[in-house]
Amino acid sequence: MSIGYIGLNHFLVVSAGMFGIGVYGLLAKRNAISLLMAVELMFNAANIALVAFARFGYHSAQPLAGDAFALFVITIAAAEVAVAIAILLLVYRLRGTVWVDEIDLMRW
C-alpha cells in the first residue's frame, strides 16, 4: 500500500535517518544542551515511525494506536526536557561548564 509513489518504507528511511543523526549528535557533540537536542531527534525519529505505522498498518482493534503513542511521547519528551534543563542548570551552576567531557568527577 502506498500513497502515490510514497510507501511506508519512505517514511521509515526518514525515521532511520533521524535516529542515526540523533545517535551521532549524542555521541559527537560537546555541549550538554546539544546532547538533549540529539535525544529529541531520536524521539522524533521514533514518532515518525509510529505515525507511519499507524497510517499504513491501521488496525481496527486499536485504531491509530501509533498516533496515540506518539502523542504520549511528545508529552513525555516535554517533561523530560524540562527536568533535563533543570539538572543541566544545576550542573552549570556548580561546575561552570556544560561541556560533557568536563563532567567526569566520578570514574573508574
Place this chain on the structure above:
Amino acid sequence: MNLPALVGQLGAAIPSGATVPGANSSFGFPLLSLIVWLPLVGALVILMLPNRSENDHGRIKNVALVFTFIPFFLTLIAVYVTVFIDLGVSYSGGFRYEENYNWLGVFGAQYHVGVDGISLPLVLLSTLLFFVATMASLNTKTRVKEYFFLLLVLDIGVTGVFTAMDLLLFFIFWEIELIPMFLLILIWGGKRRVYAAWKFLLYTIAASAALLLAILVLYFKGGAHTFDMTVLSQSHLAPALGGTLFWLFFLCFAIKLPVWPLHTWLPDAHVEAPTAMSVLLAGVLLKMGGYGMIRICVGFFPAAAKYYSLAILTLAVIGILWGGFAALAQDDMKRMVAYSSVSHMGFVLLGISALTPLALNGAVFQLFAHGIVTGSLFLLVGLVYDRAHTRSISELGGLAQRMPYLTVAWVIGALASVGLPGFVGFVAEFEIFLGSYGAHHIGTLLAVFGVVLSAGYLLWMLERVFFGPLKEAWAKLKDPTAIELFYMYGMLAIVFLTGVLPGKLTQLIDYAIAPLTQRLGGS
C-alpha cells in the same frame, strides 16, 4: 525454644521422611538440634552483653564456656547411651536421634539431622574441641565480645556439618564456618594474618563453589529431586556423570582435608590463626573434608571411588610424604605441626582409597584421632608461644628445665602424633595400613614411611626445643597455669583412653561403614 523446632512448627510441622522405628532417639526431645543450635543462643546472649570492663569480659567468657560445655555434655550423653548401652543391643547401625521437619518443601529440602557411627565420633570431637578452644581462649584480651561471638557461630557450622542429613542443610552448615574463621584469623591472627585469612577464604570458597555445583547437578540427575542424603546415596547415576560428580565433590573436600597440591592454605592459616583457632582448624575443620569424602564421595559414588582408587592413592601418598618432608624443613613449630597435619590427613585419604572395611574404619578413626592429637599439639604450641613469644625452633632450647609439665605434655603429644601404641593415633594408623595393604602394596609401604618421617620431625623438634642446655633468654619462663594444665592433660587423657580402649568406638564406626562396603562389593 530453638530455631529449628520453631521452623518446624511454622513450616506446617510435617515430620516427613521415613524414620525407622526404634532407630530414633529415646530422648523424645531434639537432642541434636540442641547440640547444634545452643551455641547460637550463647552467641545472641553475648551480643546482648556489655563489653566495657574486665568484669564484662569475664561474663562473656563464662557464657561462652557454658554454651560450649552444654553441647559437649549432651554429646557425651548421646555417645554414652549409644556406645555403652545401646550398642549391639538396641542399636546396630543406621541413623539415630533423627529429626526431620519440612523446611523448603518447594524444593524438597528438609531440616533433617541425625548421627551414625561416622558422624557421632566427629560430633563428639567437635563439641569437645570447641569447649577446649573456649578454655584456651580465656586469656583473650582484645575484642573479647566479637571473639567469643564468632567462636560460637563457628561452632554451629562445624557441628551442623556432621549432623546434617539433608544436602542443602549440609552445605549451609558447611558455609557457616567460613566467615567466622576468616574474621578470627584476620582480627586475632599473627603477623601475616591478612594474607593467611584471604588465602583461607578463597580456597574455602572455591571449594564451596564446587560443592554447590555438585549438589545442584546431583539434585536434578539423582532422579528424586530431593536433598535427602539417605535417598541420594542410593541414586543410580551413569558412570560418566557419577565420576564427574565424584570429582567435583572430591575437589571441595580435598581443599578442606587438604590434599596435595591444594594444601598451601593450611600452613599459612594454621600459623597465623590464634591458638584456639589453630586447634579448631586442625582439630575439626579439616575433619569436615574427610567426613565429606567418606559420607559423600564414597557413600554416594562407590563405583567411582573404586574406579579412581589408584588416583586417590597417589594423591594420598604424595601428601603423606610431602607433608612429612616439608615438616622437617620448618623452623616454626606451628608450621611444622601444620605440615604434619597435611601428612596425617594423607592417611585418611589412604584409608579412603583402599575402601576396605578396616581401612575406612581407620579413616574415620583417624579423623577423630588426628583431631584430638593435633588439636593438643596446637594447644601446646600455643602454650609455648604465650610464654616465649616465639615459635622458632632454633631460637628456643632447653625449655624442659623451666617447664617440666609442659614438656611432659609435649612428649606425650609428640609420641601420640608419631603413632605410638597406647595412644589413639596408633589404632587409626594400624587400621588404615592393615586395611589398605591389601589394596595397595607399594602405596602402603610408602605411606608407612611417612610415620618414620613424623618421628623424625617431631623428635628432632623436641630435642631442639626442650632438651639440651637451657638458653639464657628462656630462664624466666613459667610452667602453665592450672586451667591450662587441666585442658592440656584432659585432652591427652582422652588421647590415651581412646587409644587404649578403641573397641567400642570402632564397632560403632563399623555399623556405619558396613553398609557402605557392602555396596562397594556389590557395585
Place this chain on the structure above:
Amino acid sequence: MAAPYSLMYLIVLLPLVAFAVMFGLTYENKRVSAWLGILAVAGADVISIWALISELQKPIHIQYGLGPFSDFLRFADVHFSLGILADPLSAMMVVVVCSVSLLVQVYSLEYMKGEEGFVRYYAFISLFTFSMLLLVLSTNYFQTYIGWELVGVCSYLLIGHYFKRPAAAAAAKKAFIVTRFGDFPFFVGIAFIFFRFHGHMGGAADLDFYAISPLYHAGLVSQGGLFVMAMLIFSGAVGKSAQFPLHVWLPDAMEGPTPISALIHAATMVVAGVYLVARTYPLFAANPTSLVVVASLGALTSVMAAIWAVAQDDIKRVIAYSTLSHLGLMMFGLGVGAYSAAMFHLFTHAWFKALLFLGAGSVIHGVHTQNIWEMGGVGKRMKITTWCVAIGSFSAAGIIPFSGFWSKDGIMASVFATANPVFIAAAIVITFFSALYTFRLFFVVFTGEPARRRAFDPKKIHESGAYITVPLIVLAVLAAFIGFTGLPGSKQGFGQFIFFGKHPEVEAINYIAIGVSLVVALVGVTVAALFYWPRFQRFSAPAFNARYARHYDWSHNKGYFDEIYQALFVRGLVLRAGQATAWFDKNIVDYFVDGLADGYQLASERLRRLQGGRVQGYAIGLFAGVVAIAVVALVFGSSGPLSVVSGVGR
C-alpha cells in the same frame, strides 16, 4: 587353667601399676617410689619363675586374652587382641626380663642416688619392664608390635634421661628414629601377613602366632612372598637388635645411665629382635633363603662390631660393641639353624652382659670417668667389682667353663655343621676378637697403676656399696654357672626345653667346634695380655695402632657409618627433600595461587579504566553494544545466514 599361668597377667600388670602410681601419687617421694618399682618387679619375677618351673616340669602352650583387651579391636570380621602367651620360650624370656630388671633397680638405688629425676628414672624402668613383658608374652604380631613400639619409646625416654646434655638428647632421638627405619617394614610385614592370612585364622584372633604357624606351609603364599614377608619381619629385628645396617644407634645409646644400658641395651630390649625371629621362626623356616640372609647379616654385624670394639676408648662403648657382636652372633645362630643354641646364648648373654655393664657402672661410679685410659689399677681398690667383671669377661670371651662358652659353643657347632667356609671363618674371627676386646678392656681398666688424671686422687677410689655389689655378685654367680643348664649332650638341657620343630634328639658333642673356639678364645686372651696387661706386656699398643693407622682409624670410627649416613641420608636426602618440598610450596604452588589473585586484581584495574567517567563514553558503549549484539544475533542467530545456535524455547 591353674596357677601360675592364670596369674601371669600380673607379670605385665604389676610394673604398669608401679609406673602409674609413681607418676600419679608418689612422684615426690623417692624412697617409696623406688621400692615400689622394686617390689612390683620382684612380684612379677616370682610369678615368672614359678611359671618357668611349671614349664620345665611340663612344657605346655597356653594362651588367653588379656581381660578387656582381648577384644582390642573387634568388628565385622577383624579381631585384634592382646593376650598372655605361656610356652617355654616366653617363660624363659620373662624370667630374664624380670630378673635383670629387678637387679638393675636394686643396683640403681645407689648408683642413681641424688640424681635429678630419680623417680622419673624408676617410673620409666617400670614402664619399660611392662612394655618388654607385654612384648615377650605377646600372642600375636599385633601385640608384639605394640610392645615393640613401647619399648622403643622407653628406650628413647631412658637414653634421654640426662636430657640437658645435648649428646644424650641427640642419642635418644637417633635411637628412636633409626629403629623406626626397621619398624616400618616390620609393620608392612604385619600388614602383609594380615592380608594373606586374614580369613584363614579359624577362630583365632588375627595375626595369632600359633594359629598362623601352619599357614606358612599351606600354600597361601608363594616362596617369593614368604621371602618378602620374612624379610619385612626381619627388618624389625634388624632395627631393634641393631644389626647392620641399622646398628648405628646402639653405641650412641650409651649416653643413658649405665644401669639402663645393662637392662635395655644389653639384656632385654635389644634381644627383642632375636626373640622376634625366634618367635616367628616358622616363617623363616618355611623359606630357607631368608635364613641365609639372617645368618649373613648376623655374621657381618658380629664381625664388624667385634673389630670395632677393639679400637674404642669409652668403657661403655666397648661393651656396647660387644653387645652388638653377640647379638649378631645370635642372629647368626638362628640363621644357621641353631635355634636352641641361639636362645641359650640369648639367655646366658643376658646375665654376663648385664654383669659387665653393671660392673662398668660400678667402676664409673668410683672413678667418675668413662675413658678407659684414665682408669687403670682399679682392681686393687674395688675387689668385688673386679672379680665379678672378671667372671663376666671370661664368660663373654667364651672361656670354659663359664656360661658364655657353653652357649657360644652350641652356635659354633652349628656353624661348623654348615661347612660354609665363610661362616666358619666369620665364627673364628668373632671368637678371637671377642676374647681380645673383652680382655683388653679388663687389663686396661683393672690392672697396672692408677692412671693419672688431672685433679683426681686415685686414693678416692673405693668399692661401691651393697646395693651395687649384691646385684653384681648375683649376676656373677649366674654368669658363672648358668651355662651348665645347657651342657652339650645333656638329656635335660636347654636344648631339650626350648627348641624348634620336633622334639630333638640329644645331639652328639662336636669336639672340633669346642676345641677350635676354645683355642681361638685363649689366643685372643693371650694377645690382649701381651698388649695390655702391664705384667706381661710385650707389644706397645700405641705403636701398633700407629703402624696400622688406617685400619685403626677405620675401626676406631666404627667404619665411618655414622658419617656416611649423616651425609647421605640425613643431609643429602631427607633434609634436602624437606627443603625442596617447602620451597615448592612457597614458590610454585603459591605462585599460581597468588598469581590467580593478582590476575584478577589486574583484570579489575583494566576493566575499571573502561569506566572513563564521561557520559558520551557510556553512550558509545551502549550503542556499540546494541549494534554488536544485533549484528551477531542477526548473522549467527537462528534466523541469520550463519546460524550456529539453536536455543530451546517454549
Place this chain on the structure above:
Amino acid sequence: MSNALVFTLAFYVLAIATLVSGLLVVTLRNIVHAAIALIATFFFVAWLYLLLNADLLWVAQLLIYAGAIPVLIVFAVMLTRRSMSDTSNAESGNVLWAAVIAASVFGLLIAVMMPAAWHVGNYPSGLAGTTAVIGRELVNHYAVPFEVVSVLLLVGLIGAVVLARREGE
C-alpha cells in the same frame, strides 16, 4: 498535477528538509544556530505528520515540539555562558566513533526494516480527522496511561521546580 504527484513531491521536499535541518542541528558549531535548526526540524516533521493524516499530531508537534521545547532549550542556552561563541557547539573527541556508530545504527535499521513484513492495514477512507478516534481511544484503551501521564507531569513539575529553584532566595 495529480494528487499523488503533489503528495510525492511534498514528501520528498519535507523529508529532505527534515533530514538536512536535523543534520544541521548536530553539525552547526554555534549552539544558537543549532537550536534554530532544531526548531526547523520539528516544524518539518509536523508537516510529515500531516502527510500521514495525523492532524492531531500535526498540531501537537507544532505547539509542543516546535513551540515549547525549543523555547526551553533556548532558555538553557541563554542561561549558560560560553554559549554564544562559534565553538559553543563543538565536537568532542569522539567524532569518528560517533560517525561510525551512527552510520551502523542507520545501516542496521535500514537493512532490517526495509525488507520487513510490516503489518498491513486498510486505512478507513472515510476518516476525516484523527482527533475523534484518538480521543475515544484515550479514554478507552489508553485511559491508564493517560492517568499515568498526569503523574509524570506532576513529577516533572515538582522536579523542575525543586531543582531549578535557587536556595536562599
Place this chain on the structure above:
Amino acid sequence: MTVATLRQLAPEIILAVTALLVVIAGLFIESDHQLDDGAGERPRSVATAIALLGCVASLGAMALLISSTAVPRNAFFGTFVLDRFALFFEAILVVFAMVTVLVGFRFTEHFRPHQSEFIALILLATVGGMFMVSAREMIQLYVSLETLSIALYVLVAFNKGSRLSSEAGFKYLIVGAASSAVLLYGLAILYGLTGRTELDAVARQVAAGGFNSPALVLAMIFVIGGLSFKIAAVPFHQWVPDVYQGAPTPVTAFISVSSKAAGYGLLIRVLNSALLPMSHQWAIYLAVIAAITMVVGNVTALTQTSVKRLMGYSSIAHAGYIIMGLVAMADGRTATLAIGAVLFYILVYGLTNLAAFGALQAVQEGTGGDDLSSLAGVGRNGGGVPLVLALSMLSLTGIPPLIGFFAKFFVFLAAVQAGYAWLALIALVNSAVSSVYYLKVVRALYADDGPERRRLTVGPAMWTALGIGVLAILPLAAFANVFVQRAQDAAAAVLR
C-alpha cells in the same frame, strides 16, 4: 470506565494522592516552621508519617484486592493487569518505598526546604513502578517507565549542593534518555510488525507470523536493551557506578531496589507475553549477557574503594545472576521455578540492599565518607549499624544461612535444571570472587585500624529500616518456604 473499575487502581491512586498530600503538608508546615528556627524534625516527621500511612493504606488496598474475587483481574481492555504477579511487585515496591523513606529520614535534613518533595517524589516514582509491573500494553509500559525514570533523574540530582549528585543526575538522564529512545524504537518496530500495542495481541501476531524475521530480532534486542538500562545489564550498565556513587544514599538505595525491581517485573512480563514466541532467541542472548554482566560487575568491583561505587558494581553483578534466572525461564519445564526464583531474588536483594545502604547512610552520617578508609574500625565500638552493614554484605555474598544464599541458590537451581550448568558454574566462580570485595567492607569495619570513634547512633526511623533489613537477612531463611511459595504463585500468574 466506571468507579468500579477505578477500584483496581486504588493502591496507585492512594499513593499518588498521598504524594500530593505530602507536598501540600510540606508547604504549610514549612512556612509555619520558618518562624521558629529550631530543629527541622517536625515537618519531616509529619511528611514521613503521612507517607508511611499512605503506603500502609496502599498495601491494605492490595490486600483487599487480592482477597476479593469480585474484582476482575484485567481492566481497561486488558491493558492493565492485576494478577498475583503484579500485586507481588506492587507490594514489594511499596515496602521498598517505605524503607527508603525511613532510611532517608535524617538525611532529608540536607534537602530543606524540599524535604516533603523528596518524599513525594519517592512515592510518585513508586507509583510509576507499580504501573510498570501492571502494564500489559506498550503505551502504558512506556509512560510508566518514563514516570519512574524522570522521578529518579530528579531524585539523583536532589542533593543540590553536591557536584557529584548533579553530575550523577546528568549522566543518569543522558544514558536514560538514550536507552529510552532505543526502547521506544524497539516498541515502534514491534507495533509496526503487528499493528497492536497490547502485549498479548502482539504475542499472538508474532506467533502467527513466524518469529524468525530480522526485524523481530532487532525489536527484541532493542526492547530488552532498553529495559536493560533499568536492571543494569551490560552494555547498559555504565551509568550505574557513577550514579550510585553520586546520588544521595537513600536515593541510591531506592534506585538499586525499586527501579531494578520494576524493571525486572516489566522485563519478565514482556518476555512472557510479547516476546514469548521468541524465547529460544532471548534465552541465548540473555545467557551471554548474564555471563558478561556478572564478570564485569564482579571483577571491576574488586578494586573499588568507595563503598557506594562498589555497591554499584555489585548491583551489576547481581543483575547477572538474576538474568541467569530469566534465562532459565525460557524452558517450559523450569519456567515457574525460574520466575519464582527470580522474584524471590528480587525481594531478597531489595531488602538486603536497603539494609546495606541504610547502614552505610548511618556510617556516612557518622564518619562523613563512604570510602573503605572512612569505614575503618567503625565496627570496633560495637553497635548495630556496622553489624547490619556486615551482615548485609555477607548476605549479598551469598553466605548461608543468610537469606542472600537462598536467593542465589534458587536461581542456580533453576539455571541448572534448565540445562545451563555452564552458566551456573560461571556464576559460582563469580560468586566466589565477589566474596573478596564484600568482605573488604567487613574487614574495614571490623579488622582495620581506624581513628578512635564514638559508637554510631541512629534515630528510631533508621532503626526501623535496619530492623526490617535484619529480619529479612537472618531469620527469613527459616521461613523462606512461605516467601518462595508466594513467588511461585506470582510466577504462575505471569505464565498463565
